[in-house]
Amino acid sequence: MSRRIKLHEIAHARAGxxxxxxxxxxxxxxxxxxxxxxxxxxxxxxxAAYPDLIRGAIKxxxxxxxxxxNFVMSxxxxxxxxxxxxxxxxxxxxxxxxxxxxxxxPENRAG
Amino acid sequence: MLRLGCGAGFSSxxxxxxxxxxxxxxxxxxxxxxxxxxxxxxxHRDRQLDPKRGYNPQLGARMRGTLAGCKxxxxxxxxxxxxxxxxxxxxxxxxxxRSQGLDGVTVAAIEGDDVSDLIGPDTILFDNHGKTVAEVxxxxxxxxxxxxxxxxxxxxxxxxxxxxxxxxxxxxLFLSPLVHRYGWQRDDWQKLGQGTLVGHLxxxxxxxxxxxFADPGRKDVxxxxxxxxxxxxxxxxxxxxxxxxxxxxxxxxxxxxxEQLMYEVHDxxxxxxxxxxxxxxxxxxxxxxxxxxxxxxxxxxxxxxKLKVTVGFDGGFFGEAGVSYAGPNATARAALARDILxxxxxxxxxxxxxxxxxxxxxxxxxxxxxxxxxxxxxxxHAAMRSASRDDVATMLWEVESLLCCGPxxxxxxxxxxxxxxxxxxxxxxxxxxxxxxxxxxx
Numbered sequence: 001m002s003r004r005i006k007l008h009e010i011a012h013a014r015a016g017x018x019x020x021x022x023x024x025x026x027x028x029x030x031x032x033x034x035x036x037x038x039x040x041x042x043x044x045x046x047x048a049a050y051p052d053l054i055r056g057a058i059k060x061x062x063x064x065x066x067x068x069x070n071f072v073m074s075x076x077x078x079x080x081x082x083x084x085x086x087x088x089x090x091x092x093x094x095x096x097x098x099x100x101x102x103x104x105x106p107e108n109r110a111g
Numbered sequence: 112m113l114r115l116g117c118g119a120g121f122s123s124x125x126x127x128x129x130x131x132x133x134x135x136x137x138x139x140x141x142x143x144x145x146x147x148x149x150x151x152x153x154x155h156r157d158r159q160l161d162p163k164r165g166y167n168p169q170l171g172a173r174m175r176g177t178l179a180g181c182k183x184x185x186x187x188x189x190x191x192x193x194x195x196x197x198x199x200x201x202x203x204x205x206x207x208x209r210s211q212g213l214d215g216v217t218v219a220a221i222e223g224d225d226v227s228d229l230i231g232p233d234t235i236l237f238d239n240h241g242k243t244v245a246e247v248x249x250x251x252x253x254x255x256x257x258x259x260x261x262x263x264x265x266x267x268x269x270x271x272x273x274x275x276x277x278x279x280x281x282x283x284l285f286l287s288p289l290v291h292r293y294g295w296q297r298d299d300w301q302k303l304g305q306g307t308l309v310g311h312l313x314x315x316x317x318x319x320x321x322x323x324f325a326d327p328g329r330k331d332v333x334x335x336x337x338x339x340x341x342x343x344x345x346x347x348x349x350x351x352x353x354x355x356x357x358x359x360x361x362x363x364x365x366x367x368x369x370e371q372l373m374y375e376v377h378d379x380x381x382x383x384x385x386x387x388x389x390x391x392x393x394x395x396x397x398x399x400x401x402x403x404x405x406x407x408x409x410x411x412x413x414x415x416x417k418l419k420v421t422v423g424f425d426g427g428f429f430g431e432a433g434v435s436y437a438g439p440n441a442t443a444r445a446a447l448a449r450d451i452l453x454x455x456x457x458x459x460x461x462x463x464x465x466x467x468x469x470x471x472x473x474x475x476x477x478x479x480x481x482x483x484x485x486x487x488x489x490x491x492h493a494a495m496r497s498a499s500r501d502d503v504a505t506m507l508w509e510v511e512s513l514l515c516c517g518p519x520x521x522x523x524x525x526x527x528x529x530x531x532x533x534x535x536x537x538x539x540x541x542x543x544x545x546x547x548x549x550x551x552x553x
Contacts, residue, residue, distance in 0.1 A: 012330055012366065014323065016375035019148070019238045019536060025373035027366065053479040061379050066369055066396060072377045081149045082426065082534045085466035085494040086475075090149075092323075093475045 001107035006100060011037060013095035020080040022054075022091040024098050027068040033105075034067040040103050041069060049101055053078075071098070113292050115285055115309070115343045118177065119143040119190075120316025122150040122167060126176050128317070128340045128359060133180035135356055136342060140288040141181055143173060143190035144281050144314045148421060151278060152532035154195030155253040155423045160530070165196030166203065174207040174273075181272070182213055188273040189263070189284050195253060197222050197277045201551045204273050208553035216553040219266030221276040223258065223546035229539055230254040230422055236535040244537075249424040252532055256420045256539060259385025261297070262546035263287040269550050278421065280384040282310030285343075293347045303387040304411020305349030308394060311382070312353060312371055312406065316340050319353060319371040321361030334360025350407045352399060363402045372396070385418055385541070387411040417538040426533035427496055430503035432510035432526030433470070435490040436518065444518035445469050445489035451517055452493060455509050461502045468492045490523070496531055503528050 010033045013026045026041060028034050043058035056075030063070065077091045078084040116138040118129030122145045132141055145167045146154075158165025167173075170192045181188055193200040201220040208216035232245035244251060255278035264287055266274035276284070286306040289295065295302045312319055319341050321332035332338070339359020345351040353363050372391060376382055382389040389411045399405045436444040449467045456462045468474035470490035493510050497503050507526035514521055 008329070012326065012370065014370040014374055016373075018375055018377070019534075021377070023373070023375065023377060025370060025376075027369050029366075050479040053476070059377075061377075061392075063373070063379060063392065065393075066372075068369060068373065070373045070376065070379060080534075081147075082152050082532060083496075085464065085496065087468060087470070087492065087494075088475050097476055097479055 002104040003107055004102045004104055007041065007103045008099040010103065010105070011099065013099050015091055015093070015095040017077055017081060017090045020077045021072060021074050022076040022094050023070060023072045024095050025068055025070045026098060027066070031067045036103065036105065038062065038069065041101070043071065045101065046071060046073070046098060050097060113289060113345045114138045115288060115313060115345060116141045117144065117313040117316045117340050119145050119173065120314060120318055121145060121147060123169070124316050126169070126172055128338065129173065130176045130180065131356060131359060132340050132342070133177035133184070133186065136186070137184065138186045138342070139292070141177065141186050141188050142284050142313070143188070143192055144284055146191045146194055146278060148534050151194060151255060151421060152423050152534055156530045156532050158195045159252060163199050166194050166200035167192035170200055170203050171207060174204050175211070178204070178207055178216070179211050179213060182216065189288060190273070191276045191279055191284060193220065193275045193277045195277060197275060200275050204275065205551050205553045214553055216273070217269070217271040218273045218275060218551040219269045219271035220549045220551065221258070221262050221266050221274065221546060222549070223262060223544060224255045224276070224278040225253070226256045226420055226539060226544060227251065227254045229543055230420065230537065234422070234537050236422065236537055238536045244422065247424055247535065249426070249533065251422060252425050253423040254420050256418050256544055257385055258544070258546055259283045260287040260290055264291060265548040267291040269548060271550055280386070281314040282307045282384055283386055285310030285313055286386060289345060289349065300387055300411040300413060302349050304389040305407070305409040307382070307384055307387055307389040307411065308391055308406065308409030309343050309345055309349065309351045312368065313341050313343055315371065315374060317361060318374065319367050320355045320363055321367060324367055324370060330366070332362055336360060349409070350405070352403050352405050354403045363404050365396045365398055365404055368396050368404045368406060383415050385414065387414050416541060418541050418544060420537045420539055422535050422537055424533045424535070426531030427498035428500045428503045428528055429494070429496045429531040430506055430526065430528040431492065431494040432507045432524070433490050433492040434510055434513050434517070434521045435488070435523040436521055437488045438520065441487050441489045442469070442472060442485050444520065445472070445491050447518045448491045448513050448521060451513065452491070452509060456506060461497060461499060462495065462506070464497070465493060465495045465506065500528065
């Protein structure tokens with residue numbers, strides 16, 4: 001049995017920008033949660049959740065020994081910091097877009 | 112052991128904790144990193160408006176706050192606060208030194224990052240679907256190459272108290288003092304990679320001591336209001352401990368360090384700078400005490416042959432304006448205001464780029480997913496960019512007019528127009544770049 005929780009409950013994240021590319025790194029608080037993060041938080045998953053915002057390809061890099069993933073999302077900033085008309089033209093808040101996704105954890109998981 | 116401090120991680124970063132580092136940090140070097148793609152664009156804009164400007168607007172305040180303390184404590188300053196006008200910036204530092212009676216202070220100005228003469232209509236912009244400069248169809252207002260340690264080292268070797276640059280790769284500001292102190296070879300890619308890691312971790316200032324990190328209830332940070340800038344203690348192999356002043360707020364933990372490790376990094380095995388192709392993929396992060404985190408095992412490979420150039424284009428004018436609605440049915444009234452603005456403006460030529468967000472409903476993640484919920488506090492925010500200042504002014508006028516001829520209860524109009532620069536990136540041959548150093552004395 002499993003239940004769905006927000007990724008925000010088990011992981012923290014940081015967003016950065018270069019031109020029109022956004023990167024979001026995601027880190028589990030508890031190393032024991034890393035396997036399910038790695039299994040469930042795929043580039044396809046993020047792309048499917050936010051297709052209109054993240055228009056380009058998404059590439060994922062893994063840092064297994066640090067229990068983190070780094071997502072590099074191209075054409076994801078509406079042109080980038082000097083072009084976008086959006087309020088958050090750096091995409092600083094994109095980290096919380098990712099943390100807003102659901103993740104399935106075992107029913108008996110503590111916390 | 113070399114003690115490196117970071118006193119600014121971006122253009123508008125805080126001053127007080129930098130003064131604390133200058134006074135109490137027992138630093139060998141205090142580095143101020145203040146250039147981003149956005150702030151470099153602002154530098155070009157400022158210099159266009161006034162040839163004596165274009166450097167970091169906080170340069171004078173930062174120097175008045177830290178120069179005397181650094182001089183007293185034997186701390187040298189390295190900074191890219193020259194932005195788009197290094198020569199004028201060096202003169203500002205000299206003026207501050209004279210006004211504080213610091214006769215004999217020397218400033219090394221590193222120039223050569225302005226490569227406008229190497230950028231032509233046929234230059235390819237690799238971040239713009241391979242289009243050329245000519246195809247952008249806007250005047251070029253500046254082109255700056257990312258210089259590296261090769262450009263900064265002569266400034267350090269001159270013995271100057273302050274080394275000031277324009278566009279250099281951010282980590283190079285921190286790597287150059289390490290190379291200067293420890294005599295690392297310019298092809299010792301392992302050490303240059305580890306030293307670049309140190310610079311990468313420090314370059315955003317408080318982002319590694321608790322800033323850009325706090326999430327109440329999940330990631331609490333002690334005394335964030337008094338957050339201190341970071342210090343790195345670096346040995347001759349490049350291994351380092353990241354820490355902060357004991358009495359400063361904030362914290363240094365493996366979590367703050369890991370988030371910063373991947374900040375603005377793409378492939379962790381290939382972080383490109385002018386100095387090295389750094390490899391952060393095997394980096395280890397170990398807590399070694401309270402607010403002390405040891406970072407090691409960064410490495411690297413041969414540096415790239417090409418250097419990155421940021422090309423700035425005249426972006427015309429950027430305007431934004433807003434009006435707010437609150438209380439019962441606020442969301443519907445704000446949405447009506449948005450629709451009225453579209454009716455009044457969007458059909459006119461020159462207004463096709465108009466963007467309208469509802470702050471409180473969909474302004475940040477608007478295009479990611481649909482509106483979430485009602486809000487009792489909504490701001491209509493309109494933004495556009497245009498070559499015509501008059502068109503932007505028309506947009507502001509229409510937003511302000513909503514006060515009397517829009518939905519009920521609209522208030523809090525604000526609007527502003529600023530000149531705009533758009534940036535793209537190109538690559539040029541390293542050999543074509545000719546950095547120079549000029550030393551000034553107070």
